[in-house]
Amino acid sequence: MITYEQFLENNQRVQERFWAACEAAGRKSSDVQIMPVTKTHPVDAAVYAAQAGYVAVGENRVQEALDKIADGKAPIRWELIGHLQSNKAKVAAEKFDRVQSVDSVKLLQRLNAAAECCGRRLPILLQVNAGNDPAKYGLAVEATPGVLEHALELEYLQVDGLMTIAPLSDDADVAVRCFMRLRELRDQLASKFGVALPELSMGMSGDLEAAVASGSTLLRVGSAFFGAR
Ligand SMILES: *Cc1c(COP(=O)(O)O)cnc(C)c1O
Numbered sequence: 001m002i003t004y005e006q007f008l009e010n011n012q013r014v015q016e017r018f019w020a021a022c023e024a025a026g027r028k029s030s031d032v033q034i035m036p037v038t039k040t041h042p043v044d045a046a047v048y049a050a051q052a053g054y055v056a057v058g059e060n061r062v063q064e065a066l067d068k069i070a071d072g073k074a075p076i077r078w079e080l081i082g083h084l085q086s087n088k089a090k091v092a093a094e095k096f097d098r099v100q101s102v103d104s105v106k107l108l109q110r111l112n113a114a115a116e117c118c119g120r121r122l123p124i125l126l127q128v129n130a131g132n133d134p135a136k137y138g139l140a141v142e143a144t145p146g147v148l149e150h151a152l153e154l155e156y157l158q159v160d161g162l163m164t165i166a167p168l169s170d171d172a173d174v175a176v177r178c179f180m181r182l183r184e185l186r187d188q189l190a191s192k193f194g195v196a197l198p199e200l201s202m203g204m205s206g207d208l209e210a211a212v213a214s215g216s217t218l219l220r221v222g223s224a225f226f227g228a229r
Helices: 004-025 044-051 062-071 086-095 105-117 141-152 172-193 208-213
Strands: 033-036 056-059 077-080 098-102 122-127 157-163 199-201 218-221
Touching: 004 044, 004 208, 033 044, 044 056, 056 062, 062 077, 062 086, 086 105, 098 105, 098 157, 105 122, 105 141, 105 157, 122 141, 141 157, 141 172, 157 172, 172 199, 172 208, 199 218, 208 218
Parallel strands: 033 056, 033 218, 056 077, 077 098, 098 122, 122 157, 157 199
Antiparallel strands: none
16 A cells, blocks of 8 residues: 555646646536545545545445445545445445446335435436446446436435446547547436436546546546556
């Protein structure tokens, strides 16, 4: 695990890339949030993030995150960005501040029932496989309107927007196409259903510039902060 000083150096580099990307895209940096991804690292990674002023961290696996949340050391919001099995929906709805990886009607129903039980309205994002990558989870673009329609009927869920992961590729245009597709889908869905869907969670360490240029509101950045996993 890196030291806090090393983290601050990495943070400086991430911030510089981020500012340059916002400037190049003509976007206000306050319209885009950076969420450090602390998966595989000890809870101290989330403590660092909180100390540096970040408000939320992303975690990939439910059990790993639950241990860190239970530790109580990091005063920060916890968001689930990894695949969620429906048998873990209950504990996820209880413990996470938001679930970004919702990709089925079954999961929606489980999360809604669990959120009702613990007396909260759970913020979620629908994960879309906007890059059409067979190696990725997420809803097919064509399936998303139907699933969103369902989600909007559920009283204990609040749909903040959409999330995607770009396919791994040496060609930077692959990520741009994926991100533009997610943004267009969001615009279509927002007008079709008359909802805002403000959050577009897209962009990671390797493609944050493309994501900012394509309208991302939330960058999920792991290795650029904490080193290779
Ligand atoms: C691990 C992960 C990230 C961060 O990836 P880096 O390339 O390390 O920045 C972002 N989003 C999801 C869904 C992840 O699983």
